[in-house]
Amino acid sequence: MFLHTHPYAPFLFESATKLIVGTLPPPRFTTGDLKDGDVDFCYGSRDGQLWPILDKIFDLNLKYEASDFAVAQRKAFLMQRKIGICDIVSSAQRDKIDASDLGMQNIKLRNILGFLQDYPNVDTLLFTGGNSKNGPEYFFRKHLKESGLRLEVVSDVVPRIHEFMLPSGNDEISKIKPARIVKTVSLTAPSGAANRAVGSLEMYKQMKIKNPEFNTLDFRVLQYQDFF
Numbered sequence: 301m302f303l304h305t306h307p308y309a310p311f312l313f314e315s316a317t318k319l320i321v322g323t324l325p326p327p328r329f330t331t332g333d334l335k336d337g338d339v340d341f342c343y344g345s346r347d348g349q350l351w352p353i354l355d356k357i358f359d360l361n362l363k364y365e366a367s368d369f370a371v372a373q374r375k376a377f378l379m380q381r382k383i384g385i386c387d388i389v390s391s392a393q394r395d396k397i398d399a400s401d402l403g404m405q406n407i408k409l410r411n412i413l414g415f416l417q418d419y420p421n422v423d424t425l426l427f428t429g430g431n432s433k434n435g436p437e438y439f440f441r442k443h444l445k446e447s448g449l450r451l452e453v454v455s456d457v458v459p460r461i462h463e464f465m466l467p468s469g470n471d472e473i474s475k476i477k478p479a480r481i482v483k484t485v486s487l488t489a490p491s492g493a494a495n496r497a498v499g500s501l502e503m504y505k506q507m508k509i510k511n512p513e514f515n516t517l518d519f520r521v522l523q524y525q526d527f528f
Contacts, residue, residue: 304404305330305391308342310415311375316384317421318528320350321412321436322428323389326399337364341371342385343428345399349490349517350428356517357525381528384422386415388439400493401434409439413447416466416482423482426527429489430460437486451484458501459523460486485527488520 307329312319326345328334337346344351346364351374355362360377363370378384392404416422429435437460444450444464451462462484488498498504498516507514 301393301395301405302327302397303391304394304397306387306389306410307332308385308387310384310386310410311342311378312384312386312415312419313379314419315379315382315421316419317382318384318424318426319412319415319422320383320385320426320428321440322385322387323401323434323436323439324387324392324399324404327394327397334366338366339364339370339374340366341374342387343490344370347492349492349520352517353490353520353524354528356521357528382421383426383528384419386410386412388412388436388443401429401432404434407434407439409443412440412443413449413466417468420480423480424527425482425484427484427486429494430486435489437484440484454483458486458503459488459527462486487527488523490520 304324304327306324322343325343329344334340335346338344339351351362354360354377358377360373362373388409389404390408390410392407394403394405396403425440427436427440429437431437431441441451449464451464454461454463463481465479466482467479488494495516498519504519507519
């Protein structure tokens with residue numbers, strides 16, 4: 301069994317108001333065997349689309365290379381936009397060394413609720429995927445259930461939006477600091493594997509008919525720009 305551990309600590313800071321929440325980067329980020337075009341940072345896979353999407357929305361002129369400069373570009377953008385990153389999976393075991401969420405076993409989760417209590421300005425979680433098995437929303441729902449909490453539907457149209465009431469902490473703190481509402485947004489996953497699902501969406505089909513040049517990256521850009 302391959303022990304797939306998350307290679308990056310959560311990227312958190314006091315002024316953050318949003319958190320990107322995914323699962324794990326590809327196993328090569330754990331072993332350090334990066335490919336040309338990979339960036340040694342969260343969502344740095346050359347095959348992933350999160351940074352190309354944000355690059356296109358904000359015209360960031362990002363570098364896609366294993367350099368300190370490429371990492372610094374991304375961190376500066378996140379700080380400026382008050383966006384943190386806290387993937388929910390700490391580690392998992394795999395029979396097959398690949399990036400499939402479904403292939404994860406003996407999964408250990410990070411305490412996202414604990415991080416939310418430590419960073420009280422965060423009011424939105426941006427899931428890089430939905431409620432399919434072993435996706436970020438799926439794990440977060442399990443995480444909430446263990447604490448006696450649950451998501452309430454705000455909008456059931458893709459990207460689905462929910463909210464939940466986050467307790468402030470222990471009983472003594474709760475007397476001083478009230479609970480707060482945290483919103484969650486389940487974005488279409490920024491991965492090539494999700495392109496088939498995007499292609500099956502009626503909204504995407506209609507846009508493709510109107511503009512044959514329209515592609516799955518363009519679709520995500522339109523979706524993501526409302527939440528970043």
